[in-house]
Amino acid sequence: MSETYNFTIDGKEITGRPGQTILQAADEAGVYIPRLCAHKELCAHGSCRVCTVMVNGRPQSACTQPAGAGMVVENETPKLLGMRKQLIDMLFVEGNHFCMFCEKSGNCELQGLAYRFGIMAPQHPYMFQKKDVDASHPDIYIDQNRCIVCARCVRASHDVDGKSAFGFVGRGIHKKIAFNAEHNLSETKLAATDMAAGICPVGAIIKKRVGFAIPVGQRKYDTKPIGSDIEKR
Amino acid sequence: MSAPNPNRIVIEPVTRVEGHGKVTILLDDQKKVKQARLHVVEFRGFERFIQGRPYWEVPVLVQRLCGICPVSHHLAAAKAMDVIVGADTLTPTAEKMRRLMHYGQTFQSHALHFFHLVSPDLLFGFDADPAIRNVIGVAQKFPELAVQGVMMRKYGQEIIKATSGKKIHGTGAIPGGINKNLSIAERDEFLKDLEQQMSWARGALKIARDFTVTHLKDLADFGSFNSNHLSLIREDGAMDLYHGNLRAIDFQGNKIFDQVDYQGYTKYIKEEVRDWSYMKFPFITSLGPEKGWYRVGPLARLNTADFIDTPEAEAARKEFMAVTQGKPNNITMAYHWSRMIELLHAAEKISELLHDKDLQGTDLVVKGQRREEGVGLIEAPRGTLFHHYKVNEDDQIVMANLIVSTTHNNEPMNRAVEKVAKDHLSGVQITEGLLNRVEVAIRAYDPCLSCATHAMGKMPLEVKLVGPDGEVLDVRRS
Structure with missing residues (x-):
């Protein structure tokens, strides 16, 4: 089960590992998919739908959808941003x-x-x-x-x-x-x-x-937008 | 709505003050002024809707009362919460950071009022064409003054940002202390501009002083009357804008009460509600509502203080008090002069604090025995500001009472309006001169009607004259 596979998010080649969701694989690859209910230390819930991406042309929540070889995932599109x-x-x-x-x-x-x-x-x-x-x-x-x-x-x-x-x-x-x-x-x-x-x-x-207690300027998203920590990877 | 009998003039809204209000002038059958009232027509209800909120949220929440002096509400609420969390003595860094925030606030607020709201009246005269008697007119004819006003506001706002995190509605003061210190880099930025700001403050003081002294004969009677005065005072009798005990004096300077711990203010101050205004009428309990009303703000503070602990402001205070032979000054228009003395005092205090190494300390918060009730007072730019809260064992606010500066000045502003109307209204025509003189009298108090009713808005002016049968005789808007 240690075999890896490849798929794309917005054309970028992503390497996934067995058992990973699209969200988890994207995080590892430094691609930020917005989310609210998802948390890395919890099981997926799929309720907020903010992480919805297009998988081979169909909408799926990235936090619940297992990643798979050859998938074509769209994340940062005007349509998804609007949604x-x-x-x-x-x-x-x-x-x-x-x-x-x-x-x-x-x-x-x-x-x-x-x-x-x-x-x-x-x-x-x-x-x-x-x-x-x-x-x-x-x-x-x-x-x-x-x-x-x-x-x-x-x-x-x-x-x-x-x-x-x-x-x-x-x-x-x-x-x-x-x-x-x-x-x-x-x-x-x-x-x-x-x-x-x-x-x-x-x-x-x-x-x-x-x-x-934390002053303005030192709060988590004061100087960098949410998702920056993932995009840095 | 309108009175069935007397003629009635309504000035609504009043301009170049913060908030929304109107003036009604009632005439008798001989067309003489019978009564004049300043109505504050906004309602917000902060005291009610903060009930149930956690106490540590209040200093940040309640400052939304105002966009002009939110720091005053922020600090008064924080001081009340210090009592709640048992922080009886703050760390030097916390106290001095808060003071710096407050002096920055006083500096920018006084500069705003003087340069943007009042200077058109002083520079062009009360009867000047309203088309030029405004801040744009000042910018065109006295561009260097207009720039000074903007730059002084900016300096004060930057201090607020450095101490509270934001120029407006920051989060710096927290129950028991402060959430940041002042970095060396921040301090050095302020020190660079300090002398220029001091110099401009001296210049503004000179304009206000010269205007008052030159026109003293006319101004002495303009909307003026004898009154009691109230403010916080330091234990040694010095003016202190951040903390102290309450002192009230009568119009001759006799003490009504002195060095009163404000935690027990309800024994000394009561509030009366009148059905024609959302703004309450506070009074000194021992004197009753008829005689117990008083003034607060720069004029009152100059009158109550034994001295000012910064040299230039103290010299200016002595000159100011000499005009009335050391007795309290009851001239309404002297507010402007006293306000500019405080502007310079604030600049001197900022200088003092910037040179104090305690601002770079790291001990920021203290806590002690939790209490269920706390009162926080501060000398806001417009006068003494009271915040009083009760908190339940679940940390929720269950009672809030705010008495803001403008509320204390409610009765005096009404008196000033009535005096001006009696002196300057002739016949049933609302002249531009009357319109502006009424506003000038109100403006001297630098009222923030938004704060006073915990409301928001701006304040253009309309005057309506209504005959005995309710017929509208004249309407005029500024």
Whole structure:
């Protein structure tokens, strides 16, 4: 199973290894495919669809689609960029994302993608949905206004932390994070040191009392766009 | 909406101030001014919608009240949060970085107000053609002054950026301290331009001083009245724009209260709500709403301070106080002179701080015993700014009360408007002269009506005159 194979992304020759998804092979080759729900330490989820690429002319999520010999993958095309912008746009208007006073600003992957894609303002109308905040945990604060339902916390808590502190309830527009507890987050076994507490791509799950400790200019995406770390490889 | 009886003039909106408001002048049956009111017609509700937010978010969130002096809100909220996290004494680096941020803010805000908003009135006169009596007119006739105004603002804004991360709405002050120090490279950039800024500040002070002294006879009565004055004061009686205790004096300089720890301000200050304005009316509790109103801001600070701890500003203060024989100065238009004394004081303080090695320290944050309630006060460019919060055990804000500078000056601004209207309105015609004189009186306070109602917008002016039967007799817009 150690045999490698080749395929192309936007015409660039990529070497894949058996068992790799397109996203994983692209990362290794220094080709950035935008993503939100995908995380290298978690199993794929395929829910945000931001990593959608065209594989032999058909749309597939790069985080779930195994790479294969001879595949012709399109990533940075105007059509895909337009689609990704629409997805990011919809995530912004569906939640209540106030970047100006969100402590995740500058480290936020949703904001980072919006900047990378040159989204200046949403094209869709804001939905201004009423969302819950749970501050009951002594060390962790959950703000559902900012949740993009990526399930990173759900997977991390279940698969890595072994606590299953998070799950989902509701369907469609009503789908949201729920806690494995009778009333609130403080009743779960979630700890600030858990992977689930630090893996949120946006500011929905934050560690309390950290706030704005990192000054502007030293935040992750202040000086280089999201994906730069992969493109450097 | 309109009063059934008296004639009514409405000036809406008022121009060259920050925020949105209008003036109503009520006439009696003899067409004399019966009453004048400054209404602030915006509403924002910050105090309500920050409830439920985590306390460490508040200094960054609540500064969005304002685009002119967000640093004041940022720092007042951070000072309140220092109390919440039990940081009773900040590290020298944190305190001095915050002070530098604040003096940079004062410097740019005072320069903005003087050069952009007020200088047209001082340089061209109150009766000059409005077509040239504006900042463009200043730029055309006095280009070097216009450039100075822009460059001084830039200097202050760059200091804010170096201390808070951004020129507007930064994140520098955090509960218990600051999130960065000042690098040597940043410091050296500011030192390069410092002497030029000092020189321009001296020049601005001279313009304001000369204008006031030259026109003292006319200005002494213009929108003026005796009032109480309130500000923070250092323990030794020095002016301190960043921290101190509360001092209130009456119009003759007698102390109403002194060295009051502002954590207990609710015992000394109350707020009255009137149904015709979104802006509240604060007053000194012991004197009641009728006699307890007071002024804040540069004029009040000059009046309450025993001295200023920087040499050039202190010399200017002595000259300023000599005009009223050492007694409090109650001339509304003297705000401009006092504001420029503070501009120079801010420049001197910036100089002092830039030469202090503590700014390069690395000990940035302290914490102590957590509390559930905290009050933060600061002397914002426009006056004393109160931030008061309660935080529950889950770290969420459950109560917020903000009393901003312009709110303290609510009653004085109303008095100033009424005085000007009584002195300058003749008949039922709204003249350009009246329109502008009313604005000049309001503008002296450098009001930020957006902050005062925690609202936003700009402020052109319309005057409406309504007869006893509600008929509109005259309308005029600036």
